[in-house]
Structure formats: C-alpha cells, structure tokens
Amino acid sequence: MKQIAIDASRCIGCGKCVKDCVASALYLSDGKATPREGCIGCGHCFAICPTGAVDMPGYDKTGCDAITPMTAVDSDTLLRAIKSRRSVRQFKDVPVEREKIGKILEAGRYAPTGANSQNVAFTVLGDRQDEIERRCVRLFRTAVAAGRPFVSLLRNADINDSFFFKGAPLVIVVSGHDSVNAALASAYMELTAGSLGLGVLYSGFFCGCARLDPKIRAALRLPKGHKAVTCMIIGYPDVAYQRIPPRRPPRVNVLPRK
Numbered sequence: 012m013k014q015i016a017i018d019a020s021r022c023i024g025c026g027k028c029v030k031d032c033v034a035s036a037l038y039l040s041d042g043k044a045t046p047r048e049g050c051i052g053c054g055h056c057f058a059i060c061p062t063g064a065v066d067m068p069g070y071d072k073t074g075c076d077a078i079t080p081m082t083a084v085d086s087d088t089l090l091r092a093i094k095s096r097r098s099v100r101q102f103k104d105v106p107v108e109r110e111k112i113g114k115i116l117e118a119g120r121y122a123p124t125g126a127n128s129q130n131v132a133f134t135v136l137g138d139r140q141d142e143i144e145r146r147c148v149r150l151f152r153t154a155v156a157a158g159r160p161f162v163s164l165l166r167n168a169d170i171n172d173s174f175f176f177k178g179a180p181l182v183i184v185v186s187g188h189d190s191v192n193a194a195l196a197s198a199y200m201e202l203t204a205g206s207l208g209l210g211v212l213y214s215g216f217f218c219g220c221a222r223l224d225p226k227i228r229a230a231l232r233l234p235k236g237h238k239a240v241t242c243m244i245i246g247y248p249d250v251a252y253q254r255i256p257p258r259r260p261p262r263v264n265v266l267p268r269k
C-alpha cells in the first residue's frame with residue numbers, strides 16, 4: 012500500500028510534516044512537501060498538515076477529521092478512575108453489545124506500536140470459548156495434580172469448570188510478535204471497557220496454558236509468529252467495589268548527579 016500522497020495544490024510548504032516525520036521520509040522540493048522512501052505509515056504528516064494536503068490512500072479515514080485532545084479528559088477524574096479499576100472475577104450473564112466490542116477493539120487498534128508495526132491481533136473466542144476453556148481446565152488440573160508449574164499460586168484454588176473465563180460472555184486474546192505492543196493495546200482496551208461499564212480480567216493462567224499446549228495454540232489460529240500476550244475476560248461486573256485498595260509506594264529512582 013502506498014503510504015502517503017501529497018496534493019501539491021494544497022501544500023503551502025510550511026515544512027511541519029517534514030519536521031515531524033520520525034523516518035525523515037519527507038523533504039521540501041520547490042516549496043512542496045515531497046515523499047521519499049522510509050515512510051512507516053504513522054500518519055503524523057496527515058495529522059499535522061494545516062491544509063489537509065496529505066492523504067493516506069487505501070485507508071478508511073472515517074472519523075479522522077478532527078481530534079479530541081487528552082486534556083478534554085479531566086486528569087483528576089482519569090487518575091481516580093484508573094485507581095478505582097479492579098480485576099473483575101464475577102460477571103453477569105449478559106452479553107456485551109457489538110457496538111461496545113467495536114469500541115474496545117478500536118482502542119486497541121489506536122495504541123502505539125514500535126515503528127508503527129500495528130502487528131497486534133485480537134482473537135475473539137466466540138463459539139469456541141467453552142470448548143477451549145474445557146481443554147484448559149483439563150490441562151490445568153493435570154498440571155496442578157503433578158505439582159507444577161503454577162502450584163504455589165493455586166494452593167487453595169478451586170479449579171472449577173469456569174476457572175478461566177469466569178462465565179464472562181466475551182474473551183479476547185491479544186497477540187503479537189512483540190509483547191510490549193500487545194500489552195499496551197490490552198491496557199488501552201481495558202480502560203475503554205471500564206468506561207463502557209464493563210469489567211475485565213487478564214487471564215495469565217490462560218496464556219500459560221496456550222504456551223504449554225500446542226492444541227490450544229492451534230485452536231486460537233493466531234497470525235504466524237504471534238504469541239498470546241494477554242487473554243482479556245470481559246463482561247458486565249456482578250461485583251461492586253467501595254474503595255481504592257492501598258498500594259506500595261512507587262519505586263522511583265532518581266539518578267544522582269555525576
């Protein structure tokens with residue numbers, strides 16, 4: 012896909028796109044922005060151009076016409092909401108609306124990725140959820156009975172039939188070549204789900220099962236080279252928290268002067 016195209020009749024030669032291009036893939040020629048090789052398709056030129064002279068052919072640009080700055084979100088409210096977020100392990104038997112799923116996926120799509128690789132995938136388990144959970148439960152019971160590898164965390168745990176997905180209506184596995192990209196996408200998705208009244212649990216145990224069992228990996232049909240980085244269990248919470256739990260102080264290291 013050709014990444015960008017400049018409409019020379021609109022370009023005023025201000026150089027803003029040239030200055031902001033991380034890949035130095037634009038230069039000014041005869042007072043007009045001109046693309047060269049190296050573009051990573053990040054869209055900074057598209058976003059910054061004061062006259063709309065930059066196009067990204069082949070992309071759906073619905074909703075790309077105006078921005079909402081983060082400052083539109085009150086920082087005290089945002090921080091308190093972040094601190095009030097809890098992992099949810101009890102869910103109502105109510106499906107998540109398609110529109111809300113769309114918003115959650117949109118948040119993941121817009122999380123930053125290294126070099127704008129956008130190499131993150133979102134796998135919705137859908138009709139396969141119960142069957143995959145049954146396999147995980149069998150595997151886990153066997154592994155725990157054999158005393159490995161999760162035993163200390165599970166000493167008192169009841170590995171019941173809904174141990175992994177907790178009866179939640181929606182499970183999304185976020186995968187990528189790179190764990191950081193997929194984890195960042197997951198965090199954006201989690202916060203968006205919270206703002207929609209939904210609760211989320213990350214199932215690290217599920218990702219452990221996917222690592223252990225090739226059949227679970229095969230059932231997920233992840234893109235080539237992807238690993239399951241997070242497994243997000245999502246639904247309407249059947250639990251309400253009343254206060255913010257305390258946390259250890261942050262470990263902040265300020266480097267001493269030389």
Ligand SMILES: Cc1cc2nc3c(=O)[nH]c(=O)nc-3n(C[C@H](O)[C@H](O)[C@H](O)COP(=O)(O)O)c2cc1C
Nearest residue numbers: 096097098099100212213214215216217218241256
């Ligand atoms: C990567 C990751 C994996 C997790 N895996 C599980 C899991 O498999 N089962 C579970 O009950 N909780 C899991 N959790 C939830 C943590 O136990 C939880 O975040 C932590 O106890 C703090 O509670 P809070 O999220 O409510 O602040 C996971 C959390 C993260 C970030």
